[in-house]
Amino acid sequence: MADKPLLEVRDLKVEFRTGREIVKAVNGANFTAYPGKTLAILGESGSGKSVSAQTIMRLLQIPPGAITGGTAMFHGVDILKMPMDEWRQMSGKKMAMVFQDALASLNPVFTVGWQIAETFRIHGECSRSEAFDRAGALLERVGIPAARDRVKDFPHQFSGGMRQRVMIAMAVALKPDLLIADEPTTALDVTVQAQIMDLIKDISKESGMSVILITHDLGVVVDVADTVAVMYAGRVVEGGNVIDVLQQPAHPYTLALLRSAPQAREKGERLQPIVGSPPDLANLPTGCSFHPRCAFATDICRRQAPPIKSVAEGRISECHHAETVHHEPVHA
């Protein structure tokens, strides 16, 4: 990882202020995306993975949301502090996003061709007719059959997988350096998921675009990502090369997650679930947020937040017992 980072997020903190309480969705998250590489942010619901992505894309609704700390350095500037009009110039061109629900992300009253062409026209790239042409070419690139005719179709005339292809076409229209994909295949069937993941991989490879993939699916991480950041209770608790992290995890949460997967057990064996429930983000446990569910927890875990430790080259883990966990076999 000698490369210069493309996006460096440091100590990101995001809160939601509701009537009575403060929900701490992101509590000092750190992660880094490198040029041409794919970073997966892995986490369960409520881990802060989507809020982090929305914050970086400046899509966080303020209020009730509030960025209470941190920086996100992209091409040498902190995009969290950039004035909104400057950001609008940059987003789309430099950084774009694909969401889970493609139908909700498309405008039902405009044709998909119009919506893709809009991207070119807003950024003043070309004339109306040329924009339409380029929209057709893009649809072809993302694998929509008879693309030149289908530019005139409306979103409801496309299937779920095709809509997600349209979203990807819009996102990569201006050849961004970074694509943030938030659970892009969660709503899709597995055979279609495989197609969409391959498409994202292909585009990334051919244009050198970096990808931040937000997912809850361990299999998808293995399939597409170079590096992974595992989130729990609003923090990145473990990070590093995908194969290293998932073969020799150094955080008890990653280890427990791998052990709880049905694929990890032989037929007829009981699964090893993670005990307890996900943390209440309005009332986080003291010390390490994972300690109430952790098999390795000791006194210090209840009292003190763990430091970020480096367990190997390019590998970090936020755990008092990282070294012990790192030597634990995954399949026990």
Added chain:
Amino acid sequence: MNPSTPSPAAAGKKPILQVRGLTKHFGASGGFGLTSRSKVIRAVDGVSFDLYPGETLGLVGESGCGKSTVARTLLRLEEPTAGQALFDGKDIFTMDGAEMRNLRRRMQVIFQDPYASLNPRMRVEDIISEPWVIHPDVVPIDQRPDRVRDLLESVGLRRDHAERYPHQFSGGQLQRIGIARAMTLNPQVMICDEPVSALDLSIQAQVINLLEEIQDRHQIAYIFIAHDLSVVRHMSDRVAVMYLGRVAELGTERQVYGSPRHPYTKALLSAEPTINFTNEMQSRRILLQGEVPSPANPPSGCRFRTRCWKAEERCKVDIPELVVQSDGDGHVAACHFPEPLSTGPAH
């Protein structure tokens, strides 16, 4: 749950549920008088399978394959267009009200969305004991409060949770309450329609273990519907793979996952992202073209032929029947050109 168990038919068991030619077409009759103009959705088209006491039959397939419609029809939440479902020899679809009430004791259901399947205005105690209001002879009134709390404990919740309302629980806990409610009448068959799909991985494992423990304790037969192949594999003794309203392949878990004969099963298994690090899976991935066609206008002949790399002229014309495969009893696949038997180890 021993993987080398022969199929229950071979072991001489009698099925508790026999489904024959189950068909459900939406918009086929009645409607709003628009029948002549509206299209018929062939959600389920001639599905047959047996369910044996104490076993788990997995039903897998992508959205629109009809797996949930099969469940809803068996529960008579939808009326079938054609077919039979013999529960202990008696056809569910011709039962009258009294017979249905009796059936409901013996066949229960767990739904996917625990938030939507529990009444938010009822306390857990009332939710769980409601089946006894309809079937008062199962548990005497004075024993009900205790039984509710026993059931809560048996699904891993606390006795005092009986006083609470659904909004005070997490998704995994709500699913446990749904399971407790399904257990109140001591059913013999439980239809589980995507019971863990809405849950996070760490919680999913808790609920899967609970379902397995309950089955071990009470010998309930499960019809386990899910789109997650690894969950179905873990849970099921036998597996039926569905595609566009039909069964494409059915066999023991080992036969279907270890040596799939239908090209669709093979593609489906290869498309699933795994956490194995060998490149073996990657290289064997079969990337299917396109998406599942609309059940309003399914392809002629074999329904999978439009996406199948083996399709020939014959597949357009002849509808493939479920044919017994050479690797043992009970393994059937509906394909004119089945995959050769794999010689490698099944796991």
